Structure formats: structure tokens, C-alpha cells
Amino acid sequence: MSHDQKKFWHAGNILTAIILAGGLVLTFLRFYKGIGAVSNLDDNNPWGLWIGFDLMCGVALAAGGYVTSASCYLFGMKHYHSAVRPAITTAFLGYFFVVVALLYDLGHPWRLPYPLVYSQGTTSLLFEVGLCVSLYVSVLFIEWSPAAFEWLGMRKLRNIAVKLTLPLTIMGVVLSTMHQSSLGALFLIAPGKLHPLWYSSFMPVFFFISSMVAGTSMVIFEGTLAHKGLHRMMDETHLKEANGVAFGFAKAASFILAGYFFIKVFDITMDDDWKYLATGYGAIFLVEMFGFVLLPSFLYAIGVREKNLKIVRIASVLGVLGIVVNRFNVSMVAFNWQLPAAERYFPSLMEVGISIFVVTLIITTYRFITTRMPVLFEHPEYKDAH
Amino acid sequence: MENLIYTLHDFMLHTKTITYVLMGVALVSFVGYWKFLTGREEKMRKY
Amino acid sequence: MHRRKFLSLLGGAGIASTLGTTKAKAASNASFDGYPDAMGVLHDSSRCIGCRKCEEGCNTVNHLPKPEKSFDDLSVLDTKRRTSATVHTVVNKYNVAGLDHPIFRKQQCNHCMEPACASACFVKAFTKNSDGSVTYNGDVCVGCRYCMIACPYSVPTFEYDDPLDPLIQKCTMCHPLIKEGKLPGCVQSCPKEALTFGKRSDLIEIARERIRKYPERYVNKIYGETEAGGTNWLYLAPVKHTELGQPVVGKKSAPELTAGALGAVPMVVGIWPVLLTGAYAISKRKEKIAAEDQKAAVAQAINETQSAADDKLKAAMEKAAKDKEASIERETKKAVANAEKEFEAKLAALQNPESEEVEESSKPEGDA
Ligand code: SF4
Ligand code: SF4
Ligand code: SF4
Numbered sequence: 001m002s003h004d005q006k007k008f009w010h011a012g013n014i015l016t017a018i019i020l021a022g023g024l025v026l027t028f029l030r031f032y033k034g035i036g037a038v039s040n041l042d043d044n045n046p047w048g049l050w051i052g053f054d055l056m057c058g059v060a061l062a063a064g065g066y067v068t069s070a071s072c073y074l075f076g077m078k079h080y081h082s083a084v085r086p087a088i089t090t091a092f093l094g095y096f097f098v099v100v101a102l103l104y105d106l107g108h109p110w111r112l113p114y115p116l117v118y119s120q121g122t123t124s125l126l127f128e129v130g131l132c133v134s135l136y137v138s139v140l141f142i143e144w145s146p147a148a149f150e151w152l153g154m155r156k157l158r159n160i161a162v163k164l165t166l167p168l169t170i171m172g173v174v175l176s177t178m179h180q181s182s183l184g185a186l187f188l189i190a191p192g193k194l195h196p197l198w199y200s201s202f203m204p205v206f207f208f209i210s211s212m213v214a215g216t217s218m219v220i221f222e223g224t225l226a227h228k229g230l231h232r233m234m235d236e237t238h239l240k241e242a243n244g245v246a247f248g249f250a251k252a253a254s255f256i257l258a259g260y261f262f263i264k265v266f267d268i269t270m271d272d273d274w275k276y277l278a279t280g281y282g283a284i285f286l287v288e289m290f291g292f293v294l295l296p297s298f299l300y301a302i303g304v305r306e307k308n309l310k311i312v313r314i315a316s317v318l319g320v321l322g323i324v325v326n327r328f329n330v331s332m333v334a335f336n337w338q339l340p341a342a343e344r345y346f347p348s349l350m351e352v353g354i355s356i357f358v359v360t361l362i363i364t365t366y367r368f369i370t371t372r373m374p375v376l377f378e379h380p381e382y383k384d385a386h
Numbered sequence: 387m388e389n390l391i392y393t394l395h396d397f398m399l400h401t402k403t404i405t406y407v408l409m410g411v412a413l414v415s416f417v418g419y420w421k422f423l424t425g426r427e428e429k430m431r432k433y
Numbered sequence: 434m435h436r437r438k439f440l441s442l443l444g445g446a447g448i449a450s451t452l453g454t455t456k457a458k459a460a461s462n463a464s465f466d467g468y469p470d471a472m473g474v475l476h477d478s479s480r481c482i483g484c485r486k487c488e489e490g491c492n493t494v495n496h497l498p499k500p501e502k503s504f505d506d507l508s509v510l511d512t513k514r515r516t517s518a519t520v521h522t523v524v525n526k527y528n529v530a531g532l533d534h535p536i537f538r539k540q541q542c543n544h545c546m547e548p549a550c551a552s553a554c555f556v557k558a559f560t561k562n563s564d565g566s567v568t569y570n571g572d573v574c575v576g577c578r579y580c581m582i583a584c585p586y587s588v589p590t591f592e593y594d595d596p597l598d599p600l601i602q603k604c605t606m607c608h609p610l611i612k613e614g615k616l617p618g619c620v621q622s623c624p625k626e627a628l629t630f631g632k633r634s635d636l637i638e639i640a641r642e643r644i645r646k647y648p649e650r651y652v653n654k655i656y657g658e659t660e661a662g663g664t665n666w667l668y669l670a671p672v673k674h675t676e677l678g679q680p681v682v683g684k685k686s687a688p689e690l691t692a693g694a695l696g697a698v699p700m701v702v703g704i705w706p707v708l709l710t711g712a713y714a715i716s717k718r719k720e721k722i723a724a725e726d727q728k729a730a731v732a733q734a735i736n737e738t739q740s741a742a743d744d745k746l747k748a749a750m751e752k753a754a755k756d757k758e759a760s761i762e763r764e765t766k767k768a769v770a771n772a773e774k775e776f777e778a779k780l781a782a783l784q785n786p787e788s789e790e791v792e793e794s795s796k797p798e799g800d801a
Contacts, residue, residue: 031596034593034594034595035593035599036594037594037596039593041578041593043517043518043590044515044587046578046579046582046591047578047582074712074713074716075716076716076717076719105577106575106577107575107576107578107591107599107600108574108576108599109576111574111575111576112575114556114573115555115556118556118573119556119573120406120556121556122399122402122403122405122406123399123402123552123695124552124579125553125691126553126579127555128695131406166713167417170710170713173705174705174706174709178698178701181694182698185691185694185695186579187582188690188691188693189549189552189553189582189583189687189690190582192585192683193585204694204697391465392468392563393467393547393561394465394547394662394686394689395547395551395552395688397465398552398692398695405698405699409699413702413706416706416710
């Protein structure tokens, strides 16, 4: 018993416990004293880290769910099957905690269902995002539920959920297309506030395309992490297919990134924004385009050609970071670019703390689920049953 | 007087609301229509 | 242009009947020029003396908390200010190069003809009223602050320090007072007639008239006439509006900016399921063909082995038959030989009776 306790209280878990405790304190502060007490948000900068990271990055990085399930169930890539459940699990957790994080940012969190059930502002792209995200969380929950049902031994419910796989997958792709792109479309309404290098009438397309990169990169990246920490939970099929998944997704990500690079270039040309490249914002833009679009694309390609998993994994880290960089640039760095420096936004430590808290919650829940439920392995009773 | 629409915003509010309802209808009917479309196939395959 | 767009939308969608009378009437008003009798206010910077009386008036009629420094304290003007949750309007001082006196500009909600805040709000908290004002209903507000992102002039403010009921705050153009037939608070208090309240269409006429009469006093621009689809607050100034901290705002209104993306949504809903189901069907079909091919291959393989086995069997049988024949022949020959031998032995025995024992002992040998 004492030995077990010692094992449980290793460095990782102690850190987790500290973060969770700190997060609870911040949560108390946020809801007891208000948003102003914990954040640097103000009237000029109404959206900060909680939207730019928790919502924008959270949703994009949870795109692995629709990317994986679509390639397996719709495009017939059956050898990705063992990757579907982990991807769906992460996606479900990602979206669920996006909603949780949103509660911190909203002035009236308990009114979150209002746009759906009480007063529908259908002209708003945020309405579109809200509707899709709420539907998609439900879809993901059903898609994910067989893992829980198998764990709990609820055969009937599990079979019903599995039967719905195809329509749910299609629904998932439709909803993802809409809200991933709508997240970009949120900024269409503010052409004067977003720097021209990032503002484009094609922002919805950019966000959608890059969400696919985010999804594939995240599946690879997460695979790396899970292999380190949860190897013991993986069955043979998973281990056998994992490398194939990594290389397949790397190939996809590499080519999508190439296409993404070109549409960004076309956009700069069509808006004639070349002149901005010589400015400070131009430098940031170039770093994003070369360091976080072309570089990962190229690294992925090398990794695929050389059959080198290590390079692929490094590329996936860059791919994930690239999404974060892009979403940060759009929602924070290049937003309000015309304001004087003194009026610009920089997140407060407590905002960062709450974001870390939410990420830790996701990881903790992921570990809880994957160490218990058949996610990284197939339940012996349901082998080949799906 | 009330029924007149004076702003593009109000016009879009009106049309988008209807569109959203129709979108829901479309999604549901896709499932049903696909079932109808492939109904015979399924049966033949099963028996 | 709007009209044509509208009609094509109406025709294209083919849902005219669903739209009912509302649309039919709207069609006659399809250019969406805004409410015809909408009011507005014209602020003339060439008349404004920066006395802050309008700020005070606003504060009074809206029952806002009194500021630390009184409204008579003009030193406040030395720092640039913006509106906040408790201050719905501010006057700022601008020192423009080449002028010996500062220029003042008042700022507050511009009450857009196509309000970005209303377009952005996902719970319809904002309303564009027929009197031109844009008002806010805090009872439905979720506090997402997207309206603040959307407003091209960064007008809406938020009560960040209220944990329980934080609301958006902004100028209402004194909608309640207008309803009573009174003037907005700021307009009431302006001592210099720098603020003119009236029908927006009339205000534009007045502004044009002033520019025509005193071309040396104004730049030829009415800020707000076309900005973001037009605003009900209008501005005249002796210098370029950018010198007075007013943002460059395109002509496109918020609904025009978002229409494309919003319109793409139903297209995705209509076409994506078709394409995706198609992809599914194709991959299924491929699988089926692959399965059939495999089946055929297996069948062929079975056939081949079958016939090969048959051939072998046949050969074996033939061989067996031949062997049999041969062995019969051999046996016969053997038998014949044996018989001959026996006969000879018997014959010999008959001729030589002593050798009988030898014959008997040799018998098993022959059998073996
Ligand atoms: S100025 Fe801003 S807050 Fe006022 S009506 Fe226009 S968009 Fe809304
Ligand atoms: S903060 Fe309130 S008023 Fe503004 S967009 Fe959100 S819900 Fe609407
Ligand atoms: S009251 Fe009139 S003159 Fe005085 S600051 Fe306001 S607008 Fe200018």
C-alpha cells in the first residue's frame, strides 16, 4: 500500500496536483471577483488568451477526431482503425474542455445555452460556431461512448452507438467543416482591426484547411506522447498500425501544408499585401509561413521519404505549434494592430494559469480514460466486432 | 409597418433563421432518403 | 444592387411562399436604405470648444456614477480617453500640426445603419430601432464580447469587474428620451450648437450646406455618411478625420462582410453529406470489388488445385491399374513357375523318394 502510494506520488502527479489546486483557487477568484480581477482584458481587447488559445487552438487541435474517423470510415483507410478511438477520445475531451474554458470567459456563463434555445442571433458567425460546437460535442460523445459502454459492460447501448458510426462520421465532418471555418469567419466582421496580412475574405478556408493539418499533426504528436506514457495500454494492433498511421498522416499533412502555403500566397497577391512584408508584422508573418508552414511540410516529406519516425514526430510538434502561432497571430498579435503599444493586450499570469489548468484537466482525464477503457486497445469481447 | 424590413441586418436575420431550420430538415432527410435509395440493396445483401 | 441580390435570393431559394407577406412587402423596400425617419446627430468639430458639457449631460440623464474629476476640470482633456462602462461619451483634444488651436471631437456609439454589434451578437441583444438608435437588452446577453470585437469603432464596453451580472454598456442615443420627444442628453447640454439632432437625411443636407458655404472651414467629407454602411451619427471637421483619431472604415457594412461566409454554411450542409456519402459508397464499392476479386481468385485457386488433384489421382489410378496388371502377370508367371517347379519336384520325388524331406523344408522358403 505504501509502495503504491509512493508510486502514485511521483513527480508528474505531484505537479498535476499542484496545478489542479492552483486552478481551483483561480477558478474561485474568477467567479467570485469577476473577469477583470484575473485577466488583462479591457474594452479595446475583449478577447484574449482564453479565446485565442482555449477556444481557437482547442478546437483546431481537436480536429484529429473528424480527420481520422473520416479517413477510416468514409475514405476506406481501414488500417487507420486503431487510431480512430484515441483520436475521437482526444477530440471529445478537447471540445468538452473548450466549452468548460468558455465558461471562464463568458460574462454570464449560465446563459451559454441562450443562443440555441432562447434567442437565436442567426446573423452571427458566433451563433454558427456555438450551434456546431454544441452539436459536435454531442456527436463526439456518442462516437466515443462505445469505449465507455464496453468498459462498463453495457453491450446493448454499445451496439446501438456503434451502429450509428456512419451517419455520425458524416455529421462530424459536416459540423467540423462549418465551425472550423466559422472560427476564421468570426474575424471577417472586423476588417479594420485585423492586420491585412492576416485579414482575408478567405479566412474561413484558411482555418478549415489548417484545421486538417492541426488534426493530423495532433494525432501524430499525441501518438508520440501516448507511446511514452501509456505503452502498456496498447494492444498489438495499435502498436502494429501506429507507424503506418504516423506516416500516412505525415504524408497528408505535408501535402496539405504545401497547398495551404500556396493559397496564402495567392491571397497576399490578390489583396496586394506585399508591401506589408517589409514591416514588423511582415516579419512575424514570414516566420509563420516559413517556420510553421513550409518547414513542417518539408520535414514531414523528408520523414516520409526516409521512413524516419523521429523526423515525422519533430515535424508534428512544429505543425501543432504552427497552428497555435497562427491562431495567436489572428486573434491577438495582429488584432488591434493599429492601437498604440500601451493599449495592446498581453495575457496576465492568472489567465495563463487558467489555460494551463484546463490543459492539465484534459491530460488528467485522458489518462483516466485510457488507463481504464478500451481506447488504445480493443476490448477482447468486441474484437473484430466493428 | 412592423412587417417591413428596412435593414439588411433584419433581412438576414429573417432569412438565416429560416435557412437554419431548413438545414436541420435537410440533414435529417438525407439519412431517410439514403435509406430509401439503398433499401433494396441492403435487403438483397442480407438474405 | 441590393435589390437584384435580394430578388435573386428570393427566386433562387424558391421559398417565396414560406416567407409570406413579410418578404412580399420587403421586396418593395428591397434596397434596405435604413429606417426612413431615423434620427441622428451631427457633431461639428469646427464649433466644438471642448467644454465637456455634453459628457456631463450624458452622465446626468443616464444616471451614471460621477467621475473623480469634475466635468469642469478641462485638464482631463490632456490625456486621450475612451468610453467605458460608466462613461458613454468622451471628448478628446487633438493637436493637429499646422494649426494654432486644438480640435475637439466627441465620441460615442455611432448608431450604425447596419450595426456590426447587432450582426455579431448571437442572442440578438442589439436592436436597430426605427428612430435610428441601436439599443441593447442585457437580459439575454451571454457576455461573449463578440460585439466589441465586431464594432469598427470599438464602442461597446463591458463591466469586467462585476462577477454576477456584467453587461455591455454603450450610448443609447437616449432612445427613451427620444421616445418622450426630448433631445438626447448631450445635445441638450451643448452650449455651442456643435451637436445637431435631426433626421439623418436632413443632417446630411445640413452638413453639405455647411461645407458648401464655408469650404475653408471644412474638409469635404461627412464622416459616417458611408462608413460601414453609414452611421446615424455624422461628423464634420476642419481636418482629415484620421487626424482626429477616427479609424478608416470601409463602405461595406457588417452584414455584407459576413454574408459570404454565412451563405457558405447551408451550401456545406447541402453538398457535404452528398460528397461524403459518395466517398463512402466508392470506398465500399472498391472493397466489394476487391472482395469479389479475391473470391474469384480463391475459387480459381481451388479449381486449379482440384483439377491438379484429379490429374494426380487419375495418374495414380492408372499407375495402380498398370501395377495391378503387372503384378497379376507377375503372380501368374510366378504361379506358373511355381507349378512347374512343383511339378518338376514331384516328378523328381517320384523318381527319387529320398529327396522328399528336402522338398518339404524348401516349401516355406518359397512362400516367404
Ligand atoms: S458604433 Fe459600434 S456599437 Fe454603435 S451601433 Fe455601430 S457597431 Fe454597434
Ligand atoms: S456580449 Fe452580449 S451583447 Fe455582446 S455579442 Fe455577446 S451576447 Fe451579444
Ligand atoms: S458640449 Fe458641445 S461644445 Fe462642449 S464638448 Fe460637447 S459637443 Fe463640444
